[in-house]
Amino acid sequence: MYYKFSGFTQKLAGTWASDAYIPQGLKPVVSTEAPPIIFATPTKLASDSTAYDYAGKNKVPELQKFFQKSDGVPIHLKRGLPDQMLYRTTMALTVGGTIYCLIALYMASQPKNK
Amino acid sequence: MTHQTHAYHMVNPSPWPLTGALSALLMTSGLTMWFHFNSNILLTLGLMTNSLTMYQWWRDVVRESTFQGHHTIIVQTGLRYGMILFIMSEVFFFAGFFWAFYHSSLAPTPSLGGYWPPAGINPLNPMEVPLLNTLVLLASGVSITWTHHSLMEGNRKHSLQALLITIFLGIYFTLLQASEYLEAPFTISDSIYGSTFFVATGFHGLHVMIGTTFLTICLLRQLKFHFTSKHHFGFEAAAWYWHFVDVVWLFLYISIYWWGS
Numbered sequence: 001m002y003y004k005f006s007g008f009t010q011k012l013a014g015t016w017a018s019d020a021y022i023p024q025g026l027k028p029v030v031s032t033e034a035p036p037i038i039f040a041t042p043t044k045l046a047s048d049s050t051a052y053d054y055a056g057k058n059k060v061p062e063l064q065k066f067f068q069k070s071d072g073v074p075i076h077l078k079r080g081l082p083d084q085m086l087y088r089t090t091m092a093l094t095v096g097g098t099i100y101c102l103i104a105l106y107m108a109s110q111p112k113n114k
Numbered sequence: 115m116t117h118q119t120h121a122y123h124m125v126n127p128s129p130w131p132l133t134g135a136l137s138a139l140l141m142t143s144g145l146t147m148w149f150h151f152n153s154n155i156l157l158t159l160g161l162m163t164n165s166l167t168m169y170q171w172w173r174d175v176v177r178e179s180t181f182q183g184h185h186t187i188i189v190q191t192g193l194r195y196g197m198i199l200f201i202m203s204e205v206f207f208f209a210g211f212f213w214a215f216y217h218s219s220l221a222p223t224p225s226l227g228g229y230w231p232p233a234g235i236n237p238l239n240p241m242e243v244p245l246l247n248t249l250v251l252l253a254s255g256v257s258i259t260w261t262h263h264s265l266m267e268g269n270r271k272h273s274l275q276a277l278l279i280t281i282f283l284g285i286y287f288t289l290l291q292a293s294e295y296l297e298a299p300f301t302i303s304d305s306i307y308g309s310t311f312f313v314a315t316g317f318h319g320l321h322v323m324i325g326t327t328f329l330t331i332c333l334l335r336q337l338k339f340h341f342t343s344k345h346h347f348g349f350e351a352a353a354w355y356w357h358f359v360d361v362v363w364l365f366l367y368i369s370i371y372w373w374g375s
Contacts, residue, residue, distance in 0.1 A: 058339040060180065067181035074126035075174045075182070087129065090166040094133045097140045097159040104156065105143060 123184040130171040137163035172331075176348075180340045190347050197351045201358050204321070208362055211314040212369060218306045219374055226305060230374065235307045236299045237375040243294050244371045247287055251360045254283035258329075258353050265336075268343040277333050280356070284326035291319050311370060318362050325359045328352040 006013040067078055077083045118124065137160055144157030179185040185193070219230040227233035238244060257279040264272035295312075302312040332349045335341060341349060 060339050063181050067177055074128070075177050076128055076170060078177065086166070086170060090133050090163060090170065091129065093159060094136045094163045097156065097163060098136050101140055101143045101156055104147060108151065
């Protein structure tokens, strides 16, 4: 006994050997030749075959690998030079500002001599 | 190589709490220097270092969570508690201003004429721009809910669209409110009415701007594929904050704009 899958009932249905031998029956076979590749038209990449492509591809997996490197560097400096520059700028402004603040507050707290 | 045998997050030593605290010192003393000595260098330094701290601290949180995977369920639960407690503290912050408003408006003093709105004050018509503002924020509440559902269903296009709509509504509210401020027939110095009106609505407007910024960060993160359909606490925190901002406006509208007019 041979069986085919009936797309209509979504179940297996009994059939004859002829279906197994020539699944498409005796109708002319659809050509299995690949169509000629036309390079004049741009080929679609798998990554942008979706109907939209917002702001490029997903870089999260590579960033995950990058930030999980066990190099002992703390998280706020892990990207290297740009992190260091921003950290140093922030620290310089903050500490410098604090010193300026303490001086300004000291001066402001001096009594005004009439 | 040692590794932790618990699900908690032991954070790397970080300089941001220190720079944050010092920036608070610079901002407060900067305000003093600006008010009393006509100098705004400290205030500018304070605002700059505050922004730098916030940017780097939260950038590090994104690195620790999305890129290093430290935000386990237990860590996320802690963050949820934290955000809820923070929003509760903001509720109490606004409660103070509502207290001040009701204190002054329920028993208007003779110097105001004994009635509310006080003598000489022409309040804004609550059925004009304030009503539009109410509808704008309510609509943004709908769009942010749509964003969340799209996110949970993995629908990237819809989540981005809905989040964009929410942000635009937030900006629209801010622009409308700014024009109301410029056109208002009364100022902050017009008796206790002006004080309560502008301090309460002013702090609310500031919170709208903060919420809009938070949502914009979420938009950028969603564009960069940071959120998954199961794990997107940053967005949820922004959504909770946004709903809080909406609720505060509803109280403002009912109390100050409508009852108070």
